Amino acid sequence: MGLFRNSSDQPSEAFAADEQNRADGLAHRIGEITTTPGHPSTGSLPFYQDAYRDASTNAAAHTAQPRN
Template structure:
């Protein structure tokens, strides 16, 4: 469950877009860290990955889903 998940699980496209933007930035940062030998943030990689998972989960949970 994401950190900012609203209690009624209603879509919030603006929040979803913000969280997707955050996830994209974190993914870029994770790529920088993992591709750079002895990167100064290497010890924090677990935290970046956790934040990415949180942002991605929030984005998905607050995006309106198609009805079948």
């Protein structure tokens, strides 16, 4: 996913909302992992962080931006 492929691509608010929801869930999970000593998912933390960045980027890229 990521940024629009060309200038004819349009924002997708539904997709952006889904991705924001995914990012929020991942942020919550990352918080659980980082605040729990010996958490069983500690080794997977970089993957959760990458997924969070991906979801956040997708949400921002597919949200309509105000025009000046």
